Amino acid sequence: MFQLDLVGIGMGNPDHLTQAAITALQSADLILVPHKGESKTLLSDLRMAICQKYLGSTSHVIGFEQPPRDPKIADYLTRVEAWHDGTAQIWSSLLKEHLPKGGRAALLIWGDPSLYDSSLRIADRLQTRFDQIDVSVYPGLTAIQLLTAAHRIRLNTLGAPVMISTGRQLVKNGFPNESDTLVVMLDGELAFQTLAPDPFDIWWGAYLGMKEEILIKGRLKDVSALISEQRVKARQKYGWIMDTYLLRRVLTSDH
Ligand SMILES: C[S@@+](CC[C@H](N)C(=O)[O-])C[C@H]1O[C@@H](n2cnc3c(N)ncnc32)[C@H](O)[C@@H]1O
DSSP states (O other): OEEEEEEEOBTSOGGGSOHHHHHHHHHOSEEEEEEOOGGGHHHHHHHHHHHHHHOSOOTTEEEEEOOOOOTTOOSHHHHHHHHHHHHHHHHHHHHHHHOTTOEEEEEEESBOTTSSOOHHHHHHHHTTTSSSEEEEEEOOOOHHHHHHHHHTOOSSOTTOOOEEEEHHHHHHHOSOSSOSEEEEESOSSOGGGGSOSOOEEEEEEESTTSTTOEEEEEEHHHHHHHHHHHHHHHHHHHSOOOEEEEEEEOOSSOO
16 A cells, blocks of 8 residues: 655745644655756755755655656647656656555655645546555645745735736736736746736745745836846846746725
8 A cells, every 4th residue: 555645845945844744754665856857956956955854864765857748749738648647657666666565655845736736636647556545735835925925915905816827827818807916826938028007016036935035026017127137137047947926906095
């Protein structure tokens, strides 16, 4: 029998882990740490640093190369499905190789496993590959929580809904009518630049929770160019960037 723990680790700071997450890591017979290409070496190093901080020995911590999505598959959803299948194959081979008699494995998940993360979908695919595998989720701090805390802002306005979306969706659909607050993740295209010049405020954060953290806030029309410029510079400096931002329609009263 296998137990698979998907452990949310927050944004790489070892102090972000809950006690339950730490206990799950300490109980694991095998810990899998994904490496997602050379540009993300820093993220792999942060995951390893977490293991080193909380585990006496790291001999059962196994790094593995997470394959990129296949650019030859044109349709986005088909491409992602194929990637989930391929990754499930890798996870199941690693489990069978390192835990031939079954046992408890943990995967370190950036942020929280429920938010723009594939691990639960991949774990679902393991059900057909093993006689018995139980999956548990340990929540972690998300990029959104780090963003709102760093800027000391509320996620929602009074009694109002919040929408969370991607850069791709913002470009395609514009700012939603249903909400005055939109959090944008997975935006490689500076999607906020495509918004009509309605008055929006933006709170932007890159490398949240890390020593490289950059924060910019202000009226979108005033800080849009600065964010774009900082983004380019930071990406050149570190070789990669992860950023999240909250856009809010400018409100007339204090919420
Ligand atoms: C695949 S999603 C993972 C989200 C993660 N599961 C969470 O709970 O926040 C990757 C996106 O999360 C956001 N993100 C992750 N780490 C970040 C960081 N340190 N600073 C800013 N945004 C981050 C970015 O929007 C990035 O494109």
